[in-house]
Amino acid sequence: MDEPIIRLDHISKKLSVKNGGEEIVTKILVDISFDIAQGEFTAITGPSGSGKTTLLYLMGGLDRPDTGRAFLDGQEISAMEEEELAEMRNAKLGFVYQFHFLLPEFSAVENVMMPMLARGRASTGEARRRAAELLSELGLSDRLHNKPNQLSGGQQQRVAIARALANSPKVLLADEPTGNLDSKNAETIYKLFSDLNTRTGQTIVVVTHDEHFASETKRILHILDGQVSSDRQLR
Amino acid sequence: MKINYHLFMIALRQLLNRKRQTFLTLSGISVGVMVLITAVSLMDGLLQSFIQKIVEIAPHVIVSGEKVRPTVPDQLVESHGNTHVTFIKNVSREDQEVIKNYPRIESLIQRDSLVELISPSVSTDVIGMFGTISEPIQLFGIIPALEDGIEKFSKNMISGSLSDLEKTPDGIMLGSSVAKDFTSRVGDRMQIVAPSGQIFSVRVVGIFMTGINDIDDNCYVNLRLGQNIGGFSPDEASNLYIRVNNLSRDGLVARTIEQETNYRAITWEEKAASVVALFKMISGIVYFLVFFVIMVAGFGVANVLITNVLEKVRDIAVMKSLGFKRSEITWIYLIQGIMVALVGATIGCVLGFVLIEIMSSIPMASSSASTIRTDHLMMGKNPMYFVGASIFALIVSMVAAVGPSRSAARVNPVEILRGER
Structure with a gap:
């Protein structure tokens, strides 16, 4: 585990917002550098507007830094073309958002199949089998064929996690995954992430402002005003 | 992809x-x-x-008396050494456009295997008279059996019959419009005034209606009578109507006829273009x-x-x-x-x-x-x-x-x- 799975190297990012005629430029991230090793379970915390979500998107190749370089699994993603990034996201990353963002027309199992079917990666039968397996592992074996609107908030989020895990990603990136859940459901999700990390060694980066959730992880990176203000190793 | x-x-x-x-x-x-x-x-x-x-009901190709290449040039200038010959005026008589010696032309045309039927006819503008009514009509002299193959009269008779025309040398067959104008019926006698002034008495043997006004305005007599009325000699015809057995080749037939006979031949497409x-x-x-x-x-x-x-x-x-x-x-x-x-x-x-x-x-x-x-x-x-x-x-x-x-x-x-x- 000498080679870090994620490396951010002097990353800066500005966001310009047009407000009427004038352009307001906000520095979101300022010269950030850190590594995340394989198998780590990291929480990124900080007040809202501190740039933690942007940081996550940069790690996931959804957004690009203005300066600096981002690496995933040894590849410089900040230099990739859009189509390469899409391929890389599909193969190596899983995303979980604050909202479940499931496709409403499709059942739980079909939603989980999507990342496997995208780019013709897997056959339909293969994808269906793996999707059902994943959902069962997350305790949803009796909800396979329900549409998202027939599921509770906690169940929806678990389907979203199953979808993120569909292609056995190198890194699972989660953006406030419990932000929209009650404490009981949130607890289930913490446990799930924690289990996943200890059981399978899944690398997880989770953005949260939930102190309790953060304390369950192994490392907390605190972001303040676009910079890493503290980096604590918990376990 | x-x-x-x-x-x-x-x-x-x-x-x-x-x-x-x-x-x-x-x-x-x-x-x-x-x-x-x-x-x-x-x-x-x-x-x-x-x-x-x-x-x-229309001929696929119509051969008329018009010459493709004029037989007598309108103007001619020719030189032989010091002698210059000049036509100033063509004084030959204004020829009526007829097909001369049509049986020979027919036999020429008949050689083409695409030709199914040839029907000779003469046409003359005459005055028809019935009772107190007189009216100009276009009179055709035809061989009924042949012309029937072109214009399908036998299917369109509203009274009388085509075979009666064949059997009656002085018979006349009227188009429905003409019959209506004259209020004449089958069996009536009427008079035809020829261009020469001579009056012919004819008997109505049939009335037909095709639904096409151009045809229903016409009257038909036997070819021989038509030739007499119009002043044609027995081997002259105004037109030869031709049916071909392959419609897509009618143009070819027409061009061949023009080349071989020097008479103008037009196809139905050209007419209906x-x-x-x-x-x-x-x-x-x-x-x-x-x-x-x-x-x-x-x-x-x-x-x-x-x-x-x-x-x-x-x-x-x-x-x-x-x-x-x-x-x-x-x-x-x-x-x-x-x-x-x-x-x-x-x-x-x-x-x-x-x-x-x-x-x-x-x-x-x-x-x-x-x-x-x-x-x-x-x-x-x-x-x-x-x-x-x-x-x-x-x-x-x-x-x-x-x-x-x-x-x-x-x-x-x-x-x-x-x-x-």
Whole structure:
């Protein structure tokens, strides 16, 4: 585990917002550098507007830094073309958002199949089998064929996690995954992430402002005003 | 790229999610395709029935007395050494345009295996008199059995019969318009004043009606009588009417005749060219108008796709974050356009077929008796109408789908996902 799975190297990012005629430029991230090793379970915390979500998107190749370089699994993603990034996201990353963002027309199992079917990666039968397996592992074996609107908030989020895990990603990136859940459901999700990390060694980066959730992880990176203000190793 | 099953499913589910709008769009395409098919069928049917009518009762090739190359030049200047010869005026008598020694010409023409039938005739402008009524008429001298093969009189007789004309040397057969003007019936005697002033007495043996005014205005006598009235000699004819056994080769037949006999020969297409051109122009205008019906249907397709893209922008962003390629997103919306077009075109074809059947069974009081008794609307029937209209609808829908699918492919996931909070 000498080679870090994620490396951010002097990353800066500005966001310009047009407000009427004038352009307001906000520095979101300022010269950030850190590594995340394989198998780590990291929480990124900080007040809202501190740039933690942007940081996550940069790690996931959804957004690009203005300066600096981002690496995933040894590849410089900040230099990739859009189509390469899409391929890389599909193969190596899983995303979980604050909202479940499931496709409403499709059942739980079909939603989980999507990342496997995208780019013709897997056959339909293969994808269906793996999707059902994943959902069962997350305790949803009796909800396979329900549409998202027939599921509770906690169940929806678990389907979203199953979808993120569909292609056995190198890194699972989660953006406030419990932000929209009650404490009981949130607890289930913490446990799930924690289990996943200890059981399978899944690398997880989770953005949260939930102190309790953060304390369950192994490392907390605190972001303040676009910079890493503290980096604590918990376990 | 390989278009996978999941893209079809996503496209289909999104369409089904907006059932009402999708249904309206489908209706637009269906109606457009139906109207296009019906219009093409109607116009094609009209043209076909018109041509069929011509071909049925008109000669395919008409040979007239006009010379292709003038036998006596109008003006001639020639030099032989010091001698110059100049024609100043052609003083030869103004020849009536007749085919001389027509039996010989006939035997020349007959050698062509494409020629099925030759009917010689003479035509003269005469005055007809019956009781107190006198009127100019065009009188044709014919050999009834032969001419029947061209103009199909025997099928169009409203009284008397063609064989009576054959059996009666002084018999005359009247077109229905003429008979109406003279109020004459079969068995009546009437007088014909020839151009020479001589009066011939003839007996009405038959009245016919073809439904074509040009023909119903004419009268027919036996060739010999016609030649006498018009002052032709027995081996002269004004026209030779020809039927060929292969319609597509009639032009060839006409050109061969002109070369071999030096008499002008024209085909029915040449005679009817202006009418056919008019038909084609009217069809063009109709197609142009119908074109807009499908264009409007195309706007409907664009509308439903734009709505789908706008409504699904979050799902598109999510799919992109899951690693869907640009081309995959593009295909989802192109497939929607294709699906709407295919289903709409299929329904339109069925509706069009039904409408054509209904329209072609509408009874139409035929204003004329004719060999083709059009007692109902004649509609063209050709599978190409359906194929053509469907392809057209497909192209319009695909073009309509290009814009929305490209804007879907351009969705930036970060902007959309961030905007959700």
